[in-house]
Amino acid sequence: MSVRPTVGVDVGGTFAKLGLVDVRGRVLRSTRIPTEPRRGPADFARRVQARVRGWDFDTIGLGLAGGVDAAAGALLFAPNLPGWAGFSFKRAFRGRVVVENDANAAVWGAYAAALKRRPRTVVGVTLGTGVGGGLIVDGRLHRGRDGTAGEIGHQVVEPGGAPCHCGKRGCLEAYAGSYGLARLARRLMRRPPSPLTPEALAAAAVAGDPGAGRVWREAGERLGAGLAHLVLALNPDAVLILGGVARAGRLILDPVRRAWRAQPFQVPFARLALHAPAEREWGLVGAALLAREARKH
Numbered sequence: 001m002s003v004r005p006t007v008g009v010d011v012g013g014t015f016a017k018l019g020l021v022d023v024r025g026r027v028l029r030s031t032r033i034p035t036e037p038r039r040g041p042a043d044f045a046r047r048v049q050a051r052v053r054g055w056d057f058d059t060i061g062l063g064l065a066g067g068v069d070a071a072a073g074a075l076l077f078a079p080n081l082p083g084w085a086g087f088s089f090k091r092a093f094r095g096r097v098v099v100e101n102d103a104n105a106a107v108w109g110a111y112a113a114a115l116k117r118r119p120r121t122v123v124g125v126t127l128g129t130g131v132g133g134g135l136i137v138d139g140r141l142h143r144g145r146d147g148t149a150g151e152i153g154h155q156v157v158e159p160g161g162a163p164c165h166c167g168k169r170g171c172l173e174a175y176a177g178s179y180g181l182a183r184l185a186r187r188l189m190r191r192p193p194s195p196l197t198p199e200a201l202a203a204a205a206v207a208g209d210p211g212a213g214r215v216w217r218e219a220g221e222r223l224g225a226g227l228a229h230l231v232l233a234l235n236p237d238a239v240l241i242l243g244g245v246a247r248a249g250r251l252i253l254d255p256v257r258r259a260w261r262a263q264p265f266q267v268p269f270a271r272l273a274l275h276a277p278a279e280r281e282w283g284l285v286g287a288a289l290l291a292r293e294a295r296k297h
């Protein structure tokens with residue numbers, strides 16, 4: 001296996017972050033470029049290549065929002081990147097590229113770089129504006145047949161509950177994503193903070209605002225209930241909680257643990273580890289490390 005660094009690219013809707021990442025997941029150098037989705041994937045690929053010219057690297061990993069055909073190095077569908085689905089990044093980068101779903105990349109990055117020894121089976125959830133996730137089964141990223149495995153934000157945790165951006169009601173995302181938290185805050189707080197961010201809600205809860213405390217309890221309990229389904233299905237070693245909302249720490253982790261303790265069948269919960277590693281560029285790190293991983297197989 002090559003020990004040369006790999007490049008990771010975390011492609012957001014506005015900016016793409018690029019980083020040169022070593023074998024241990026350390027970012028050696030980084031930069032960013034505007035994504036400009038409308039200019040299309042071929043133009044984007046050219047601009048990435050131009051930006052990393054002169055960097056000493058082996059392969060590039062691209063983390064993109066959407067369903068991924070990893071073997072073809074292409075997106076199967078990409079609601080936020082219109083016109084990008086079907087484009088062969090593999091051809092554009094002359095084979096030196098691995099394409100991965102962005103939430104899968106973030107979970108893999110934290111798994112590989114933040115957990116001291118790599119447990120076999122891990123459920124990862126990313127709490128941002130939306131809620132995404134990734135599943136690691138027997139030490140390998142589990143993508144599923146259509147590359148959609150780990151879309152755990154749209155499991156229903158409250159039938160008939162709050163409206164979700166996907167069109168359903170009661171999805172986990174509608175409670176534990178930042179827009180779900182904001183909606184809970186408008187309902188439960190007498191004077192919600194402005195701007196209504198997860199940071200401001202965490203500060204209000206720490207300052208003793210009872211409404212803010214309830215926001216975190218409700219979000220955390222729904223998150224715990226959603227994760228419990230996956231724990232029952234997969235019996236994992238650990239659960240990883242990532243993303244901006246996870247910075248609330250115990251405010252969101254304590255109700256998750258409480259929801260797990262309330263489960264009647266305790267066996268898969270008793271030895272389950274819960275980690276919320278400090279926020280880093282996990283999407284970029286994971287895309288780079290997955291590119292390295294793919295070279296091994």
Ligand SMILES: [Zn+2]
Nearest residue numbers: 154164166171
């Ligand atoms: Zn949904």
